[in-house]
Amino acid sequence: MPIDPICKKTVDETTPFKSIYKNKEYYFCSEECKKKFDELDKSVIRVRRSLKDKERISFGKLKREIIEPGICTLCGACVASCEALAVVNGKPTLKGPCTACGVCYNQCPRTITTESSLIGSVRDVFTAKTLLPEVKGQDGGVVTSMLLYALEEGLMDSAVVTVKSDEEPWKPVPIVAQTREDILRSAGSIYVHSLTMESLMSAIKRGSRSIGFVGPSCNIDAVYKMQTSPYGLLHMFMRANILKLGLFCMDTFHYDGLKSFLESKNIPLSAVTEMKIRKGKLVVKTDSEHIFPLSDIDAIRSGSCTVCTDLTAEKSDISFGGVGSNEGYTTVLARTGLGLELFKDAADRGYIKIEPLERNGLERVLRQAKAKKVQMYMIKKRIETGKGI
Template identity: 30%
Template sequence: MKTFEDLIQDVQEPGLCHRCGGCVTFCTAINYGALELSEEGVPQFADREKCIECGMCYSICPEIDEFQEETKKLIGWEPPMGRVLETSVARAKNPDIRDRATDGGAVTALLLHLFDRGHIDGAIVTRQTGPFQREPWMATTRQEILEAAGFFIDSSHGMDHFGKGYSTFSPSVSEFRSLMQKGLRRVAMVGTPCQIKAVRKIEAMSIVPSDSIRYCLGLFCSGNFIFDDEAKNKLAAAGKFKWEDVYKINIKDQFIVILNTGETKTIPLDQLDFMKRYACRYCPDYASEYADISFGGIGAQEGWTTVIARTPEGRAIYHDAQGKTLEIYDFKPRPDYPAQIQTKVRDASNRKKRYSEKMHDELVKSRAESSS
């Protein structure tokens, strides 16, 4: 039976842990305090003696091959970038949501639709907790869902905290504990591809409370970035802006900085590689291939969200929200637009897979060299 010791050796030590928090959240002995997340979000033993060596943390980790085929089968995964039932572009009908949102506010508008219609009792999202921090959050009211919209840097409180290592990552899977404590039975989960994959793996293993996750809304993801002082300064120099002037950041096919004046600065993503979280370099999933619906900014016009419906359930809720909380882009003048967007997403997805393969090859090579 492989245990947390093996997880440290096989996933953490090579730098493959993307800190989804799954192992800690689902540790059989979590109530006894066997595992915990460190302040930096790294899973670690809180008390080694309390581990009952059940192997759950190892099996559940998305970086471990166990249950991969079952997970793919569960979702009807297809190459090259997961199942695609429909590609579309949408935005929130409500301009207040659009103002707060990252792109078109389609994620928030769909969550509100599900909530208003009584299809969900809550949603696992992330909320802003300080000028430069987000944390996972179980939103159980309309207002809470609304407040979670967007991907902001709010510079109005000063820049003091920013240099301390702000990361765009937020370990949403850990909110499963809140779901269990509150006994919620119908929840939507918003997350990056690695988080959605962790949830699907838990589903494939039939672990409670995965049956309470009714809808997985995935975000496209080029990577998560760590903003320490050095990174902050390099970025400001590359983009020719001052952090004090930043209103909002976004990631599409470039890193986008929107200033308080409305001016936009862009930096190619390959120039941000130095501040990308190490584990993200090994990640092959760009387009949230295991979600019910995936959302991103790439391909869509400014102020709109690209939407890929992947499962019949995802497509059904997307269509149900149309005309209610969601406005759909008018494709009549541009009937080939969805196919063009799909090509853009597929190209970005292929690039990420190729890079991840290269990194894995190098890792295997360096492990072989160090053991010989």
């Protein structure tokens, strides 16, 4: 005897309440159940209509991103939303023409389809640069300039930043900066993990109560955890106002590995004046420029970075990165009211120049954020090892 797909009751085939979907007849116990089932079909049509003028997404994208890498859960949401799809040999498969309406992609629990699930909650987005000639930043020098503003306006009594070691070139050393000089020398990015939390604890122990803290998402997460976990140190005993300045981050490397790799290319770290990661390449400047694909240094990438999914430091008050902006500018995502207010005030007081980030800049951030989010599925590894197919 057939089962009513809505209320799961057994029904007689002679019931007057029937519907046909995907060439199959369905039987219902009542007009109400039949109506619910038919409404579902209408919703698919409505969603299809509202997606019509958006980006065209075909089943091929779902196949490439989810089914082929082997991360499909076989929940059936895609198949249930399109007559052209069926499960064949344990996989959602196209059996008819695909109109690239995007409905299946938007139902799948494994795809990422909203901006906030890629970069967290954001109040406003900007591109900005320093107006202080003495600031030599990694991108627009905005992080350093904001710290200088907060220190000089008396809004912050110290900042936890990272500088390069004097003894071992390009080794990161976290410090508690309380002077203009210390903040200025922290400008620039070092692609190695920095033990910033030790310095944060030491700043609080020394009596700082308004602290600017700079770090990539894993560092910001540590502060957040200590502030919000029931037994977190910052929640229980060490009360301090911490402004979290997050850095976008795709990778860091083991210090010794980076040193050996560059030495094998006849580049001593002591000769390096600048390092940047741009468009999947490590750019190292000495008296000339050396460019290496990141795939060459995969082996020295920190293990934690291969499973990290947060590009933009989603739990910070304000985040900063290079992607999305022109050379010499920093992309800024203002997240909290405090982050936004301080950023705008730093501009009003002449520390930085700010402009809205254009849509194509934000799209670049979203693309990089997506590449990082899907790391959790280990798609690259699955395809390489053939495990997903």
